[in-house]
Amino acid sequence: MKLAKLSLAAIIALGVSAFADVENVKFSGNAKLFYGTSDQDPNDLFDKKSSYGQAAATIAVSADLANGVSGKISAIGLSTLGLENNLVSDVWAGATDRNGNFVGTDAQWWVNEAWLAGKLGNTTIKVGRQELDTPLAFSEKWNIAANSFDAAVILNNDLPDTTLVAAWVGRGNGAPDGRVVYGISNGTDPFETYGSAIVSAYNLDASKVDGGAYAVAAITKLIPMTTAQVWFYDVADIANAWWVQADVNFEDAMPGLVAGLQYAYIDPQGQIDNLDESSAWAVKLGYNLDGLKLAAAYSSTDEDGVVPIANTATGLRGSQSKLYTEVWWNYGYVGAPDTDAWMISAGYNMEGVADLFAQYTSTTNDTTNVDMSEFTVTAGKSFGNFNATLAYIYTDADDQNGGDGYNTVQLYLTYNF
């Protein structure tokens, strides 16, 4: 990728000097160190063989230009800092390149965002490399590095309380190995035509995928107390998909009470046309008041489906799902075909002490007979711009650790500047 070969200094210089009438140019970024360990047999917690760790640094330059035009360039670097010598045996992100070679221990960096956006009346156009947040194609931010897209997005607000969205996604660096992004070795390009990750997950020919993906959506607050959204996706030669969601905030009737309803449908096309359609529905009930958040949700996926109801940008296996019942850590279960799932969670911001959170999720699958339950407790504490989050996860899944439950401990350290 030519862009990845540019030096950071050159990119920053381009970003700054190219703009003649600049209101504001901000340099910012963050540094992260993530660590995780589990006691899956035959290892104990904190054993090198069952631990994974990585560091990341992001530097971003954003600018407000004249006439409502803005832009951003961001680069991210990954490094194990040599942790593999003593403490860990795996990484969080960028484990393999697109050819399947393990490159996780290499120092690697790439431009993860480089976009310009302009406003024309009530219409905003954003073009370039960017992160996306749509129900079936999005940047997964749970990992130390998020996947991004080469895309063009148009947002229109001419209708009252309504946003119309049209998007074209050409390429993405989402990896189908559960680690969100492809790694880079010797300047290889981690971005590939959108949809390739899905095809690769079925061991089909990713080189035949072209055309990217198109999406249109309407997000409206015209219905009292409700935010409703309808999305349609056309991933060229891969699938057509629908996502419908309504989130209700009963603010006037009962402050703090919220509810939600989701429906998703994926119809495989092209190389995977022989697969049956997938669908899912989910409901949620929640209560949010003064730092306390309670939620309960249930979801069910169609028994005949094959493609999971999850992020299409990171393949299929282990992709995160936007279904309300999604687990905290073990992605890939909730959106799988023929799965019933339920989830309860509670979060509380104990002012000056910590942000506390707990979630229990249970899934059952009658087709595979693989059941999974996960219980997670987290505590997050900020010290100025530094945030530390400690997580404990208990996993009991029929297809993990020989069917025996096991413990996982994770530490997330983030410094923003």
Next chain:
Amino acid sequence: MRKIIVALFVATLLLAGEYITLENGKVIELKPDGTWQEVKVVKKGGETIAIKPDGTWEKVEATKVEAANSLERAVDKKYKDEPLVKMLFGRWEGDGISYAFTKDRAVFKKKVGHSSKVIEGKWIVEKLDPKRKIIKINIGEGARLGFLTFGGVIRKLKIKDDNTIVDITDELEEGKSYTLKRLR
């Protein structure tokens, strides 16, 4: 207050010599012939350099630019007395996002994945649009050199009523806004 600002302006102007930083962060050179022009100020090693529109450049004393920056700080403080800005004082919480404002300091926290993005420090009002009730704020800025700012975050908040603000910053990046309620 206005007199104080004007006095500060004049005093700083004398200190800064021919370079001053405007309210919007741009640096201008006051030329001997009574005209002015915008310059870009950059750091090269330990030196401060002003790049002029005609492509020429000259070294300037960093203290002059820094003195100009202190003027900008003084100017920015005036927004803190605006009723609309005062409405921000207190604690606010939305879905995965929160703010805490006092007159001098602010804390911005946003859930990102499994951890949180937190920026804490002094805050200034970059721009105020009373008609649309939109306040553009800058929290935790580490340094400023002309229109270049280092560190912190810029957020755009729309005041809805006494107990509700809408964070519209991420409409462009994430395609969504956040509604925050005042915490009691």
